[in-house]
Amino acid sequence: MNGADALCDTLLANDVKVCFANPGTSEMHFVAALDRKPEMRCVLGLFEGVVTGAADGYARMTGRPAATLLHTGPGLANGLANIHNARRARVPMINVVGDHASYHLPFDAPLTTDIDGLAAPMSNWVYRISGPADVGPATEAAYRASLVPAGIATLILPADAAWGDAAAVLPNKVVLPAPPTVPTDRVRGIADAIRGAPGRVGILVGGTAAQPDGLEVAGQIAAARNVRLFGEVGVARMARGAGRVAPTRIPYPIDAAIELLSDIDVLILVGATEPVAFFAYPGKPGRLVHNDCRVMALATHGEDLRGALEALRDELGVKRTQSPLRSSAMPDEPVPTGELTDDAIAVMVARKLPENAIVCDEAITSARRFFALSAYAAPHDFLMTTGGAIGIGIPLTTGAAIACPDRKVFNLQADGSAMYTLQGLWTQARENLDVVTIIFSNRTYAVLHMEMQKVGVGKIGENARRMLDLDQPSLDWVAIAKGMGVEAARVSSCEQFDDLLDSVLKRRGPFLIEAVI
């Protein structure tokens, strides 16, 4: 048994059984080891941004890490943007980055890079394996680091550690501690603050607090104590749909966010961080709450979020039988007709969403209505970008579909962002994943046009226009999808879209809709 075998065995012993991969020469022994373990599912991405974004999607839907297999510094670099998003989503991930044999590094061969330095900014934990005997303990440590608390563990695997003899290494199942319970004092202090600001309290939920059980308890508190519920600007995952408790998402545009939070005097954080402006704008504040607002963390990432909400509920004297305020079924929304718009697509998708679907929103400026409507749609999981690095939608839905093969996955996808990691369509085809990608084809970085206005640029000239618009030539998404083995169709009216949606809902496997808006 060599080091690479020990790595695979330790991953498998800890139920890490999916490896999103784009290997290179320095990882050939690891590939050979994976080849000896048919119980490890290896999923190839044709670019590392696909690999890491898919691992994020897998983690969001399972709460468990996938492994990624990346080739030296450049391979890691290609995956960093989506690792950044995953870190902001606070999900577990184990990146295995192959490096040269340790004795080869002093030669400064062409691919030699400072992998440790590259990994650090986007990782919660980085470790370079010292030799074959270290592979087992290091992999156990990586597994632990990826889950306590959930985060990005990056393990650098020199080729000689992979190919060296590791006969003595026994794969161990790692015992993880339960998430810490929050101290009673903290709960009491927050309960007091809530009592002291009636009608002016908000609870901001993230992590598992945004999943059904957590939302249910937060909803009980909200209903009984007149507290408002909020979701983060970037929602990693939230249970949505009719019959569920429906927090209001803090909007991305700064003025709307400030307005939403303007009458909140106490903001309670549960698995979330204080909301701040996505970008700085001249003359506008960085914090979104007003200056006199008390921001209090009930439970931070890694603590027992649901337990903390239950403790707060009990401390506030809210009955365990208290009914939360739940979303009703879809309100009577007229069926859109005529020219296709992003709003119309949001309405049509929300109306026909099948139960237990997964919806990823990387539509950026488009489909902003979807989140509000999703409260009334059939119960589903909602995912979106968390770190602001574009190019997550196609990979994230790829990983979510690997994690949940029986659930229909929808990707509401801006065209400019889709171009970043379009290679993921091929993986969807190869793995025959049940993902419907809806490209909002507006042929522009619309968010940047909006931002140009915000910074006070009124009229846009040729140099700027050519950097903000994706026209000349227009992208043909039907051809691009076909090129990667994904069936696709283009629609430009509401009627066409609705009809196509019906037929797509009756089939399985990847499909791309180019929605010309």
Next chain:
Amino acid sequence: MNGADALCDTLLANDVKVCFANPGTSEMHFVAALDRKPEMRCVLGLFEGVVTGAADGYARMTGRPAATLLHTGPGLANGLANIHNARRARVPMINVVGDHASYHLPFDAPLTTDIDGLAAPMSNWVYRISGPADVGPATEAAYRASLVPAGIATLILPADAAWGDAAAVLPNKVVLPAPPTVPTDRVRGIADAIRGAPGRVGILVGGTAAQPDGLEVAGQIAAARNVRLFGEVGVARMARGAGRVAPTRIPYPIDAAIELLSDIDVLILVGATEPVAFFAYPGKPGRLVHNDCRVMALATHGEDLRGALEALRDELGVKRTQSPLRSSAMPDEPVPTGELTDDAIAVMVARKLPENAIVCDEAITSARRFFALSAYAAPHDFLMTTGGAIGIGIPLTTGAAIACPDRKVFNLQADGSAMYTLQGLWTQARENLDVVTIIFSNRTYAVLHMEMQKVGVGKIGENARRMLDLDQPSLDWVAIAKGMGVEAARVSSCEQFDDLLDSVLKRRGPFLIEAVI
């Protein structure tokens, strides 16, 4: 005038007049400033790997830096793999990376990242601008750092430095020192070593030593003193073709490289570093020369390479009128027929290459014959990947074509590598660049199959095969190209390829040939 204007003006004052860009919100003031400078050519890439690879191609063909415009840490991260290649090619580049306003960083907004940390591993120089008044001096310093010696200068531009008042900043033209002349002692020592090892001396040329003037002098020494000439494993740029001096490139496969250098007792480096094994292989050495070989640097990157070769020639008593050994015209090579192979493509392209073309080779295992044949083709420039990060061909040829609008550009492109930065095809279409991309469509990472053999894996199972092969489904490159606005055709016989090449040579503008091999 704000800081962003000062940045543009300083770039333009120093003749940096092409900006490859993919901007985001934090760079809106820079985009607005570019909009006020129509003399700056802004070229949009739909992914940052395209942006940085194009800047590399531009620099290789002009010897001058282009600017890149990248959005915060993730935008930089997406561009790092090709920055790594550019650093290994020792070309000038000025990366402008936008960041949050400095006062916004403590809020740790979603896109906040350690840009300095990310930039360092792949940059020769990194600097964070301290405020609007610092923009001018910092940009001058970046320009200098990109050229003395040529390398990667990364300039971090906080949004408040871009939008702040910089009325007092005057754009300066930077005066650069001439490259240092090499000391006479060094030249004499090397001349002595050459005299002491007749028939067992090699000169390894890189940088400008691989351009016509440098090759000519190296060729004089080689002809008069029985010295062999070598090119680096990764050739950044070399003048090739009939009538020129033709060094032998050190091959990538380690056994062939060691064999080639086995009878060299003195290896003289001119603008190159000592050749080492691309990867470590168990039981094989890291150095490619034998243990008793003396490796001597005549001139290192940044020194006057041509001057050093001239001094060495004179020191050796070689006449200035000495004729070098030049390549003849194309030998009588039979026209390939029948089923298309990578070798056949190399022959057909070499035969019909138009004069003054630019050829980029990212065909990896395919088209290995091309370099040898290129000695006999019409005079042209040859470029290839230098750092081993795949995904350079499409961006590099994009930048080369921007630099040299009157020259036909050919890209010999492996399919797996093409997928990494395929977005560059769209830029070729938008800018109507005269680039012919030849996809060697073998539907596999063939190099990895080869490497699996080298590490001793005989039979490949399902898990490994699925990580090494790009089949199921096959990529349809004609559809992918069409999707990005590039005309394309598929061929699978030599006759079809040769006919298509004829018609492609008669037209201008981007074209993609999917060569099924």
